[in-house]
Amino acid sequence: MSEPGASAPNPLLTAPILPLLLKFALPNMVAMLATALAAIAETAYVGRFGSPALAGMALVFPFVMFQMMLSAGAMGGGVSSAVSRALGAGDAARANALAVHAVWIALAAGVVYTVAMLTLGEALLSALGGQGEALAQAMAYGNVAFLGSVFVWLVNTLASVIRGAGNMAAPSVTLFAVALLQVVLGGVLGLGWGPFPPLGMAGVAAGGVVAYGAGAAWLWWTLASGRARISLNMRGTRFERALFADILRVGAVACISPLQTVLTILILTRLVAQFGTDALAGYGIGTRLEFLLVPVAFAIGVASVPLVGMAIGAGLVVRARRAAWTAAGLATAVLGGLGLIVTLAPNLWTGLFSQDPAVLDAAAGYFRWAGPVYGLFGLGLSLYFSSLGAGKAVGPVLAGTLRLVMVAGGGLLLALWQTPTWTIFALLSAGMALYGLSSVVFVRLTPWGVEKA
Template identity: 45%
Template structure:
């Protein structure tokens, strides 16, 4: 009889998957921070590494099609990354944080309703982005300074990617729900397989390997969409079957307006941050476009690596979002802050280390895509890394704290820091272009200054406000 009280909580759990989910939430709330964060982040980092390899492969395939294809990819890449940042990072992080806060507070029924809200939000955003690109895509690419061939290449990619981006929104939204339960392994495996599969598929569809048609830039986009669509279907099936530890029976009936508000109040602000980050790159692309196609292609390769730092930090950041969200939901803000600083320092060290290596050896990256004969493009890329890469640690610090702030639902200062970054980067670049003969390197100095400001302001804000 003395054992009955200890057994009762387990008896009330509906099934083993719910028990496993409850155990994961307990780990987020009570296990040692460093060890737990490392355990949760490890599969994410591995999956994000493969995702980065996918982006590298995409640029490599574009390089095989010529410098104009690379220039076209440089035009469309910021908008593609914006879609991925919004679906996986901004809205995805908001979804994960909302689910984690609900589970941290013991409300599993609300977590299943949030899942349905996440799917509806994803459909709306996907439809909106497809319509906007159909209406304004050419205007955007021309405004960025692309020549006729580069614009044509960008439109070919965008014509497939944006109508098909629903696959990314549903995939990333569903994986975010699963992460919110404390399960980082399943989303990582699905992303790993999808990313690994998209590399040969994109190459085959772009270059016409074997029986596949040579679709060029459109093929690159189609491979990415198809792989993510397959991963999304598997993730949705897992959630609907209850294997994520959430009971989805009657979830539609539990849907409430406040669930949309809970996701959107963090997600919209986080989306502003993502838009500002991409807009910063877009503005820099517009400035670099003044110096010709070779400069645009060289900067595009440099900016691509900066964007690839986002998945690296994302691997750590998603674990931080879940841990911070669960602890905020449980009312333990001091532990949530310790999680934030532990993860942020780790991200800064990793990203800063990558930057330090490439500042000294930029050809480790550039020669993946360029021949020794592409001297003009190589020189631009080398100048970018010499100037910007030494300050990547500030980018890693600020972005990691951005993910932590999502978990805490305190997004104002990360967005303000991103605004400062954009203003400083563009302002410094304009001044240097107008008053010096630095040429395209003036743009890179502006990017470096903005990166430092972003990390410093975000860190100072979290330190001072302590999410009060």
């Protein structure tokens, strides 16, 4: 791939968009499929410990995924956007310096997340309705998992740096390897495979910590050794406020979106918790698939980030928008298809984790309402990532605000009226639909710059 500004054209600025998007998205899809399988394996391991453990996972999982969405989607999108816009403008030195500043942000964020969850975790989980054995299981998992927050932030930040340069293969291979290692170590440490004693929920969490630690070390070495288009020179790069600002003006605003998503899930979790452990376990299985849809949409949306970002950096606004809408259409089709499957056959997913009739019934109720609108959810998520590539995060954040307000206000009314479980799932469905449709409106109305003459 030629450098922007060189005599040879940059294919990210000239090649047909759909083939490029598919070329970038497919490696991400493979990596995200592996990540999804790792999450499925973790849930299956936890299912061996009984319904209280599944309920505990339902309590703690939103905070695990919140960290993933912050580091990979929001701040990671800000990192990829800044790097790709710099390369699109032909400034490789700035792109290298941005990578170093991104690493410092990741290190600080990882430490803050660890301290926050270890000190406030039990209070947060209790506020969600966690009690008794379910709370104990959630704490056993969380107290280990959040010790590795720095590794999660580093993996996702370093991967975002490399993606911003238009290289999807290296991050995807790394994440694939991390997922496989997580599956193996989760079984070894959690269930006691081989000569190892079973450590339960703590062991399952420890498998993820070790896997992400190895992934962080590999990606750091890849960048520091000069094997990627971006070089990581920690000692030779001075702090510059402007570079931190370039990342944070997109990434920090974008962090509001996953916060809104998790708050929405937490409100719904608290509403479902009043119906007992079986309902909470079934809902937790359902929302785990919802959270796994985020990486699927991520695989497509993040593929659009370098296409959009480099086009914006080069002043090709029309091309940037075309890339965004192409990615949005693809994400809608893929997630819509998955939604149709689980709507018609919910036990294909739920049966992987439990055979308890009450749990299966609760999860089926969730999918009857949520499945049909998964396509709109994917539409909104893809536009979120494309907006990050353009450096315009406000529109998707406003769409998430509307969803949160609907769920919070509607949830309050449903709690006061003591309505049945299905009404909560109906509210969830309406919130997803509103998010997708309003994202389309906000992206269309947001100016992305002036087309280069």
